[in-house]
Amino acid sequence: MIVLILALLVIAAVSWLIGAYNALISLKNQVANAWKQIDVQLKRRHDLIPNLVETVKGAMEFERGTLDAVVTARNQAISIERGNSTVAQTAAAESQLSGALGRLLAVVEAYPTLKATGNVAQLQEELTSTENKISFARQLYNDTATLYNTKQAQFPTNFVAGMANASPVELWEITDAAERALPKVDLTMKPTDRSRA
Amino acid sequence: MSQSANLFAEQEANRRRSRWLVLGFIAFFAWLGFGGDWILYLGTQHAARGEYRHLFPWFGMVMTAVGAGMTWHAWKTGASQVLWATGAQELTAARTPEERQLLNVVDEMAIASGVPRPKVYLVRDADPNAFATGRDPQSAIIAVTDGLLRICDRDELQAVIGHEMGHIKNLDVQLMTLLASLVGTIALVSDGFGRMLRSGRFLSGAGRSRGKKGSPLVLVLLAIWLLSWLLAPLITRLLALGVSRKREYLADAMSAQFTRNPLALARALEKIEREHAPTTSIKGACAHLCIADPLGRAVSRREGWLADTLATHPPMVMRISKLRAMAYQEIKRAAAGVSPVGDLGSARRETVR
Numbered sequence: 001m002i003v004l005i006l007a008l009l010v011i012a013a014v015s016w017l018i019g020a021y022n023a024l025i026s027l028k029n030q031v032a033n034a035w036k037q038i039d040v041q042l043k044r045r046h047d048l049i050p051n052l053v054e055t056v057k058g059a060m061e062f063e064r065g066t067l068d069a070v071v072t073a074r075n076q077a078i079s080i081e082r083g084n085s086t087v088a089q090t091a092a093a094e095s096q097l098s099g100a101l102g103r104l105l106a107v108v109e110a111y112p113t114l115k116a117t118g119n120v121a122q123l124q125e126e127l128t129s130t131e132n133k134i135s136f137a138r139q140l141y142n143d144t145a146t147l148y149n150t151k152q153a154q155f156p157t158n159f160v161a162g163m164a165n166a167s168p169v170e171l172w173e174i175t176d177a178a179e180r181a182l183p184k185v186d187l188t189m190k191p192t193d194r195s196r197a
Numbered sequence: 198m199s200q201s202a203n204l205f206a207e208q209e210a211n212r213r214r215s216r217w218l219v220l221g222f223i224a225f226f227a228w229l230g231f232g233g234d235w236i237l238y239l240g241t242q243h244a245a246r247g248e249y250r251h252l253f254p255w256f257g258m259v260m261t262a263v264g265a266g267m268t269w270h271a272w273k274t275g276a277s278q279v280l281w282a283t284g285a286q287e288l289t290a291a292r293t294p295e296e297r298q299l300l301n302v303v304d305e306m307a308i309a310s311g312v313p314r315p316k317v318y319l320v321r322d323a324d325p326n327a328f329a330t331g332r333d334p335q336s337a338i339i340a341v342t343d344g345l346l347r348i349c350d351r352d353e354l355q356a357v358i359g360h361e362m363g364h365i366k367n368l369d370v371q372l373m374t375l376l377a378s379l380v381g382t383i384a385l386v387s388d389g390f391g392r393m394l395r396s397g398r399f400l401s402g403a404g405r406s407r408g409k410k411g412s413p414l415v416l417v418l419l420a421i422w423l424l425s426w427l428l429a430p431l432i433t434r435l436l437a438l439g440v441s442r443k444r445e446y447l448a449d450a451m452s453a454q455f456t457r458n459p460l461a462l463a464r465a466l467e468k469i470e471r472e473h474a475p476t477t478s479i480k481g482a483c484a485h486l487c488i489a490d491p492l493g494r495a496v497s498r499r500e501g502w503l504a505d506t507l508a509t510h511p512p513m514v515m516r517i518s519k520l521r522a523m524a525y526q527e528i529k530r531a532a533a534g535v536s537p538v539g540d541l542g543s544a545r546r547e548t549v550r
Binding site: 030033034037041121122125126128129132133136137139140143144 | 294297298301302304305306308309310311351355454455457
């Protein structure tokens with residue numbers, strides 16, 4: 001009888017172990033996948049910008065500064081991500097770009113005549129969507145990463161964490177205070193205060 | 198407690214409640230099938246040698262087989278039938294800015310929910326509505342009406358698509374297909390049962406076995422079982438509707454999680470509610486997949502026990518107030534200055550509007 005109970009306990013413990021281990025591995029893969037999603041969207045945004053600048057350049061001759069800020073931030077982000085950048089570095093570079101794009105969008109919004117141009121309206125939707133895609137991808141990454149971090153720290157899963165090679169992953173934090181605020185329309189805004197990375 | 202904890206706790210509570218309902222449904226189905234076999238076994242186990250003994254549970258097996266067959270058929274043909282019945286057309290390339298926006302919004306919600314991007318269909322109907330269908334998340338379909346595109350702004354459209362994405366992620370299409378097939382199986386078998394009873398063949402058979410060794414326990418069980426069959430079509434339908442309403446709340450909470458903007462869905466629901474004309478092109482059979490009851494039934498708009506048992510969707514007022522409560526929690530959390538780090542809800546999203 002005692003042997004039977006012991007055997008059942010061992011079976012229960014082993015199946016829990018397998019379950020907890022697999023749950024951690026699955027979450028780890030989900031985190032990696034979510035990060036890849038962000039990467040895809042960031043790349044999309046980087047590819048979109050030259051087209052965007054080309055389209056509005058003529059109509060926005062008077063807003064050179066805003067456009068230049070976008071181009072500068074884009075090139076900076078690309079060069080940073082080409083190296084072995086950390087999550088925080090990528091996040092900082094991309095938030096610069098988000099800020100610059102947000103201001104561009106706000107400027108477009110402020111000129112009804114500019115908005116009326118078919119191309120620009122279409123571009124505005126593309127830009128809005130790209131920005132949303134990035135923030136949704138970031139949200140998914142942060143949600144999954146938090147779940148992963150919580151799970152591996154929680155009792156009793158924390159005993160399996162070492163075995164599953166699980167270590168806390170870095171969240172994509174919004175570091176730039178300027179990005180937290182909604183972009184304001186300020187036509188005198190110069191790109192100089194944004195060029196610091 | 199933070200807002201996100203509430204949001205995810207809300208989802209968990211909904212999941213738990215619908216899980217119990219589904220378990221109850223399956224237990225009831227098993228009682229109707231294998232329960233009958235068990236009673237017959239009890240009634241015939243002391244039968245004399247050479248007389249019939251009910252040893253193989255053929256009744257339950259047949260019911261399971263019929264249920265499985267109907268589910269398989271519904272699963273194979275369901276999506277295409279629904280789309281054909283509504284006259285929906287696939288939207289592959291956008292022709293108008295509104296269609297472009299719709300495709301973009303679906304892309305965004307697919308990213309937010311982490312499921313593959315579903316196909317998008319348009320229904321030519323002026324009444325605002327939307328539904329999700331498809332065999333699995335890999336081949337899911339979201340259909341929206343022209344009316345929805347007309348009345349919703351970008352954020353509201355995003356919230357509605359988020360709700361449908363929630364249905365897809367929670368496998369609600371499969372769950373409701375399964376339940377509908379089981380309800381159908383029970384209706385079918387109970388119909389055949391009724392005919393057998395009326396023709397008297399079954400009773401004489403049961404009477405013979407009862408005549409020999411009719412213990413009171415077997416008689417009581419048999420009476421309960423027959424009564425269950427009498428009420429089965431009604432009970433199973435009500436259980437399925439109960440599950441449907443729980444899944445609606447869950448999908449609302451999922452939408453709030455994806456968009457981090459519960460008020461947008463509340464606004465969209467208010468707008469849809471105001472245009473309460475029935476969606477004529479969406480038939481009753483797929484009502485439980487829509488964002489709002491397409492039949493415009495009065496029960497969906499009322500509260501109280503009648504609406505609580507008969508509607509596919511919870512009352513709009515309840516859904517809207519739950520969404521407002523989620524938004525309120527978020528504001529309270531922001532005001533309390535909770536550190537955004539390490540908190541699920543805080544992965545703050547800045548949507549460009």
